[in-house]
Amino acid sequence: MSIPPGTRTKLCGFGRYPTITGRLVAARDRAELSAVLQAEPSLIARGNGRSYGDAALNADCVVSMLGLNRFVDFDAATGVLVCEAGILLAEILQVMVPRGWFPPVSPGTQYVTVGGMVAADVHGKNAHRDGTFGQYVEWLELMQQDGTIKRCSRTRYPAWLHATIGGMGLTGVIVTVAFRMIAIRTAWIHRELYTAVGLGAAMELLDRHAGRHYTAAWVDCHARGKALGRAVLFCGEHAEVAALPPGTAALHIPQRWTATVPLTPPCSLLSGFCGRLFNELYYPLNRLKVRQQLVDYQRFFYPLDAITGWHRLYGPRGFCQYQCVFPDATSHRGVRAVLQAQAASGQASPLAVLKRLSAGSGLMSFAMPGYTLAMDYVASESTFTLFRSLDAIVAEHGGRIYLAKDSRADEIAAGYPVEQFRHFRKAVDMRFNSLLAERLRL
Amino acid sequence: MNIDRQRLLVLGATADIARAVAREFAAHGCAVEMAARNPDALQRECQDLRLRSGVEVRGHVYDVLHVEDDARLLHALAENFPGTTICAIGLLHPQRECSANVALAAEVMHSNYTAPARVLEQIAAIYRQAGAGCIIGIASVAGDRGRAANYSYGSAKAGFAVFLSGLRASLQGTGVRVITLKPGFVRTRMMQGRQTPAVLTAAPQELAVRLFRLYDSGANGVFYYKRIWRPIMWLICLLPERLFMRLQL
Numbered sequence: 001m002s003i004p005p006g007t008r009t010k011l012c013g014f015g016r017y018p019t020i021t022g023r024l025v026a027a028r029d030r031a032e033l034s035a036v037l038q039a040e041p042s043l044i045a046r047g048n049g050r051s052y053g054d055a056a057l058n059a060d061c062v063v064s065m066l067g068l069n070r071f072v073d074f075d076a077a078t079g080v081l082v083c084e085a086g087i088l089l090a091e092i093l094q095v096m097v098p099r100g101w102f103p104p105v106s107p108g109t110q111y112v113t114v115g116g117m118v119a120a121d122v123h124g125k126n127a128h129r130d131g132t133f134g135q136y137v138e139w140l141e142l143m144q145q146d147g148t149i150k151r152c153s154r155t156r157y158p159a160w161l162h163a164t165i166g167g168m169g170l171t172g173v174i175v176t177v178a179f180r181m182i183a184i185r186t187a188w189i190h191r192e193l194y195t196a197v198g199l200g201a202a203m204e205l206l207d208r209h210a211g212r213h214y215t216a217a218w219v220d221c222h223a224r225g226k227a228l229g230r231a232v233l234f235c236g237e238h239a240e241v242a243a244l245p246p247g248t249a250a251l252h253i254p255q256r257w258t259a260t261v262p263l264t265p266p267c268s269l270l271s272g273f274c275g276r277l278f279n280e281l282y283y284p285l286n287r288l289k290v291r292q293q294l295v296d297y298q299r300f301f302y303p304l305d306a307i308t309g310w311h312r313l314y315g316p317r318g319f320c321q322y323q324c325v326f327p328d329a330t331s332h333r334g335v336r337a338v339l340q341a342q343a344a345s346g347q348a349s350p351l352a353v354l355k356r357l358s359a360g361s362g363l364m365s366f367a368m369p370g371y372t373l374a375m376d377y378v379a380s381e382s383t384f385t386l387f388r389s390l391d392a393i394v395a396e397h398g399g400r401i402y403l404a405k406d407s408r409a410d411e412i413a414a415g416y417p418v419e420q421f422r423h424f425r426k427a428v429d430m431r432f433n434s435l436l437a438e439r440l441r442l
Numbered sequence: 443m444n445i446d447r448q449r450l451l452v453l454g455a456t457a458d459i460a461r462a463v464a465r466e467f468a469a470h471g472c473a474v475e476m477a478a479r480n481p482d483a484l485q486r487e488c489q490d491l492r493l494r495s496g497v498e499v500r501g502h503v504y505d506v507l508h509v510e511d512d513a514r515l516l517h518a519l520a521e522n523f524p525g526t527t528i529c530a531i532g533l534l535h536p537q538r539e540c541s542a543n544v545a546l547a548a549e550v551m552h553s554n555y556t557a558p559a560r561v562l563e564q565i566a567a568i569y570r571q572a573g574a575g576c577i578i579g580i581a582s583v584a585g586d587r588g589r590a591a592n593y594s595y596g597s598a599k600a601g602f603a604v605f606l607s608g609l610r611a612s613l614q615g616t617g618v619r620v621i622t623l624k625p626g627f628v629r630t631r632m633m634q635g636r637q638t639p640a641v642l643t644a645a646p647q648e649l650a651v652r653l654f655r656l657y658d659s660g661a662n663g664v665f666y667y668k669r670i671w672r673p674i675m676w677l678i679c680l681l682p683e684r685l686f687m688r689l690q691l
Contacts, residue, residue: 004634028631029483067631070490095494 015052017318017379028067034147044434045173047113053407054435082178085115098251101181104136115174120404121166121365125214127357134165134361141176145431163424166362170432171424186250188239189300199229213237221348222279232286253296261309268315268378275350323374323402324394331371334397345386349375366402412440445572447525449473454531456483458630462646466654468495477504506557528578529558540594547594554598559605569618576619579606583626586675619662626671
């Protein structure tokens with residue numbers, strides 16, 4: 001088996017910070033992948049590059065999994081879909097939604113690979129109720145450093161399954177994933193909208209609507225004082241056929257309006273004045289909006305996917321996301337402290353999302369019962385200074401930061417069982433390594 | 443022979459362009475017959491296409507370099523012969539290796555030209571008799587002018603393109619079409635490891651969409667993808683040989 005040639009190219013995560021010049025090797029099937037694994041002393045698998053920082057970067061070798069993107073099997077009786085790890089969630093939606101099936105958990109973009117969803121144990125708007133993606137994984141095939149495949153399930157190699165879910169690709173290369181989908185009657189979501197005047201009200205709203213299938217809150221990071229944490233809460237339920245206007249195709253949605261950001265502007269258009277303007281307008285505008293509405297699933301789950309390259313609006317330096325979670329006991333204090341610190345720093349985030357989570361399903365999963373807050377900032381020294389102060393708040397309140405979003409922390413906040421995880425990494429000769437793993441000494 | 447217009451035969455079905463084209467035709471409701479050399483890879487692609495599209499998909503283990511495989515394939519298809527055939531068979535080895543190893547050079551030439559021409563001639567005969575059908579051949583811009591970097595491959599693709607052109611002329615008036623598609627840079631496995639300018643490079647899916655549109659509009663002739671390659675190749679062909687040699691394009 002010949003090893004596919006690599007390309008020297010610029011590589012980065014979704015935040016475009018950091019950017020490295022590295023070698024990208026594309027594997028098309030497991031035989032090629034196996035050859036690469038045996039030949040390379042250090043590598044990391046890469047999906048569609050939607051983790052924000054350096055999780056899918058390695059200075060020596062990065063293996064693109066996008067060529068392993070085949071459907072393998074689907075059982076309509078159980079809803080279990082088997083697919084190769086490089087398949088995009090977008091492809092799954094395109095094929096499965098018209099047949100009445102939906103992913104059990106969906107992150108904020110559909111342009112992620114299934115392998116990436118497992119590696120980061122992603123959560124979605126239903127995280128408070130249904131947990132993370134890892135819970136729905138029936139089994140997965142993990143290729144190890146010698147090119148052999150370990151099929152991990154809850155009964156065979158359960159510890160490896162546990163370590164691989166949320167394991168950021170450091171326990172081996174995820175090759176195939178079998179996961180349970182949920183049945184839907186329509187491709188439409190019944191959306192409800194609520195506004196909250198401050199953080200306390202926002203968290204109370206989230207708690208009150210914890211029985212809803214999907215909830216998430218957009219938070220105005222510019223608001224201070226009493227209005228600190230004012231928010232717009234979105235709730236959603238899969239709509240029944242009877243709720244659709246007559247003549248609507250239940251499982252097919254209209255073609256969506258899309259746009260592309262053609263180039264990177266010389267400076268950020270989302271922070272500073274523009275971000276402030278957006279936030280000032282967004283809250284009042286949503287107060288005027290229709291409270292209850294039927295929207296298609298694309299608009300509900302992936303509003304930003306309609307604008308290809310929207311993240312380039314953050315300018316040439318790229319951006320960073322700070323996402324942390326606090327356990328239930330300290331959530332209120334923690335979230336408030338973070339919002340206050342970032343508002344006081346004078347560089348409020350143009351986009352922030354507050355959600356309730358429940359426990360994750362992997363050893364290194366980010367999710368835990370409590371509240372999570374995610375905020376975007378332009379990558380800069382002052383941002384990193386702010387992030388360090390936020391790290392202290394997170395540590396003080398027993399929270400943790402999301403590895404898939406991180407690009408700069410010097411050390412991992414407590415709350416991750418790193419020692420235990422290392423045991424699995426050593427078992428595969430530390431062959432699977434990323435800049436993230438090196439930086440945080442995972 | 444009974445010709446099924448809603449059925450596509452894909453020769454070289456595990457190639458990236460073939461996968462994309464099969465998917466595009468299947469999305470428009472065409473049943474697909476996939477023919478490829480590697481049984482495991484073939485089986486994987488068939489299953490993937492079946493699950494994605496819900497159309498009827500059949501796999502045929504077929505090696506274009508084995509003459510005896512032709513009869514077996516055509517026999518297996520005979521009952522409901524696919525009204526459209528796309529040949530996406532292609533083999534590229536670095537020119538250094540081809541120059542150093544004549545057997546390899548011969549294999550490249552055989553795989554890209556003489557062997558596909560042989561099977562397409564037989565399929566053309568079936569279509570001619572039925573008075574309907576469409577043959578799509580994937581040639582290459584590399585066949586428009588011989589470059590130092592890939593002349594074994596390029597010459598074979600040139601031969602294939604001329605073969606398709608002659609076939610098209612001979613089928614004039616019979617109701618059978620021949621589409622020659624000459625891709626420029628496409629992000630396929632064949633191109634792996636090469637950096638190419640984004641404006642000249644296409645994704646296999648884009649090419650597939652364009653090809654289906656050509657097919658659907660009743661096209662018959664030579665087409666480039668991306669389209670900008672037509673003027674580029676026209677200019678390159680105009681260069682005097684002495685200049686072309688020196689430029690080392």
